[in-house]
Amino acid sequence: MxxxxxxxxxxxxxAGRAANNFSFFIWDIVSLFFQVLHWLFIGPFKGKAAxxxxxxxxxxxxxxxxxxxxxxxxxFIGIVLAMQSAYQLEQMGAVIFVTGLVAVSVTRExxxxxxxxxxxxxxxxxxxxQLGSMKVTEQxxxxxxxxxxxxxxxxxxxxxxxxxxxxxxxxxxxxSGIFGGFIIGTLNLNIDPHLYLDLTKEFLEWKDIxxxxxxxxxxxxxxxxxxxxxxxxxxxxxxxxxxATTESVVTSFVLIILADAILTAIFYFAKx
Numbered sequence: 001m002x003x004x005x006x007x008x009x010x011x012x013x014x015a016g017r018a019a020n021n022f023s024f025f026i027w028d029i030v031s032l033f034f035q036v037l038h039w040l041f042i043g044p045f046k047g048k049a050a051x052x053x054x055x056x057x058x059x060x061x062x063x064x065x066x067x068x069x070x071x072x073x074x075x076f077i078g079i080v081l082a083m084q085s086a087y088q089l090e091q092m093g094a095v096i097f098v099t100g101l102v103a104v105s106v107t108r109e110x111x112x113x114x115x116x117x118x119x120x121x122x123x124x125x126x127x128x129x130q131l132g133s134m135k136v137t138e139q140x141x142x143x144x145x146x147x148x149x150x151x152x153x154x155x156x157x158x159x160x161x162x163x164x165x166x167x168x169x170x171x172x173x174x175x176s177g178i179f180g181g182f183i184i185g186t187l188n189l190n191i192d193p194h195l196y197l198d199l200t201k202e203f204l205e206w207k208d209i210x211x212x213x214x215x216x217x218x219x220x221x222x223x224x225x226x227x228x229x230x231x232x233x234x235x236x237x238x239x240x241x242x243x244a245t246t247e248s249v250v251t252s253f254v255l256i257i258l259a260d261a262i263l264t265a266i267f268y269f270a271k272x
Contacts, residue, residue: 032151032229033221036159039152055157062123062158063165067172069122070115074173077110078102078180086189095189099196100203102181107208111173113260116219119166120252124227127158128248131231132241140232155228159221166220167213174212211267218263219256226252 085101131154134140140150178200185191230248234240 028233029225029229032155032232033225035151036155036225039149039156040159042152055160058157058161059165061126062119062161063168066119066122066165066169070118070169070173071176073114073118074106074111074176075180077114078106078177078182079184080180081105081110081177082181082184083188086184096191096199098181098185098189099191099199102185103178103200103204104208106177106181107174107204107212109212109260109264111177112170112212112215112219113256115170115173116166116216116223116256117253119162119169119220120223120227120256121249123162124223124252125245125249127224127227128231128234128245129241131228132234132244135232135234136237136240150232155224155232158228159224162220162224163217166223167216170213170216174209211263215260215263218259222255222259223252226255
């Protein structure tokens, strides 16, 4: 008995179990992603799957109902970024470069990341809670008995909605953030409004916009897959739903930041 206890407390055994669990988690996530791709091209718009849990309803939930909070947060991020950068640039007599700094920072980095974090907290948690509640009340099993695949019926519409609407929300966030910088630049830094807009267009390039949109598409995939995975694997009743929702949000946050770092490194070294 003592030998078993000593083995259970062995840090090498604990590390091995953690690595094993992590490998199974990665396998399940990848498997779910490929199942989504499979059903994505077979026909998510056909039959009951489109009527019961339609893609357009999910797009409204994911996108339209997130516009206000995304715009509000991005506006103040642009304001804060302009004020903080102006404080440093004033010492070098280069306040005019606030225009380009705000535009590039928001479109390449802050717009996609902050939008993804907001959506992960709002939509990702809701997805996990919805699917988790269906799981613990055995509604998922009911779908399977009716020969309705849960991935096609529940995951694919949410996947498409996030893949489409998160880049759209990112565009709104970019405009709001640039407008926040415009407010500070014209009202506080006394930059001519026409000059501010002209310099923003001069510094901002198409690659800044499409790299941010590409990031947001990847973040949308992460939010959907993690939220649905945790929801479909919920156990333990109402308490399990709450635990799965928390795990979903935390995991999504970590993976969004990790994916952002990887994509930024790729764009940097590839000179994109």
